[in-house]
Amino acid sequence: MSPVGTREEWLEARTRLLAEEKELTRRSDELARKRQELPWVQVEQEYVFETPVGPRTLTELFDGRSQLLVYHFMFGATVPGWPEAGCPGCSYTADSLDGAALHLPPHGVTFVAVSRAPLEQLEAYKRRMGWRFPWVSAEGSDFNLDFSVFTDEGRRTGKGFNFGTAKHTDEIDLRRDELHGLSAFVLEGGVVYHTYSTYDRGTDALNATWALLDRTAFGRGEDPENWPLRHDEYT
């Protein structure tokens, strides 16, 4: 265990660490800026999702806002807990996302979780976990595959998880396996563009609202009036 020191000694060590923490904060700001500079890719395919209010297209999932964040929640036949429950790791992340997601729509960003399981299963599990975020089913669509690999080769072989990172490359087949991640889309002039996706440890820092905004096409933007508010105060 660490040595016990005086308040002064601790403060000195803490202040040294603070300098490094600040360096990382600046580096994170720089990364968020680079995310916003990534090129955009037009989404040509018209995906349709099963939602509690009937079938909705990807464009309709924006729900009148210009930005959309999709959490790829692992809930499919290869996930532990099937057919009653979604992935425990995603559930853990969702516990935190649930509160953060309340603050996104008032900031112009729609948040939605997407899974392969049929809608009835998603709704039953959502009730059990007490979550509020919208959750739609991509059953029967290529949505999950299309936003986990980005080359024709990847689509054919199911290989290429996390942009071809060497780790896991052999054991993961994206045609079959459920994997979690986050994708960002933007709606501009009636056209949907894909701007960002992240997987694996890239999702570590996702749960806070600021961290989420750092991954949208327009970033944190200017602080609008009346944001953030207490979650029961948004109109």
Added chain:
Amino acid sequence: MDLPPVVSRSEWEGARQELLAKEKEATRARDALAAERRRLPRVRVEKDYVLQGPEGEVPLGELFEGRRQLILYHFMFGPNQDAGCDGCSMVVDQLGHLAHFHARDTSFALVSRAPVEKLEAYRERMGWDVPWYSSFASDFNVDFEVSPEEPRVGEYQDGETFALDVFLRDGDEIFQTYRTESRGVEALGSVWSYLDLTPLGRQEEWEDSPEGYPQGKPYQWWRRHDEYET
């Protein structure tokens, strides 16, 4: 507005891969910082602080609820206010389920200067279940430099500020190991991000921790929040 160029999927993947390398560097740097935090010296808390909970007086040691570590968020709620700070409220909204902290031998608590009745009423309004204690009758907030000596009427939340402290319990003794403020708090959100501030870390075997620290396999300790054995 100058929007980024529109490209093909494979061109986008090239740009994304370049960025991924930098994101990974930042992830490694974050891990290295967490390893340094686990080696910070600790300071004994010498004073016997007594806070107020919904059931009555609670000594600081009981905030640990029998666990080894305590993450304590100083939530800005002035004694003359009826609602707590909106930014602090957003922090609590995105806290996640406490069962995941408990599974890592870590308790989480909020402390504010407002009297406990006000905290309870606001907690109910917000629908939170996180334990919340009042330091109204204690020196705790002033000693930890989140409250002015006397509440400042007319200032936001009567002059309170926010901060996050981490404590470690060893027998009957309590030690402060860490504190962060301002943008250090802004970066928090996920259970992982909080555990990275604690003296024991995530308690996973890949972590660079001092000899003898509790460590297990990553991705195996968590459960659905209603499936943890108590």
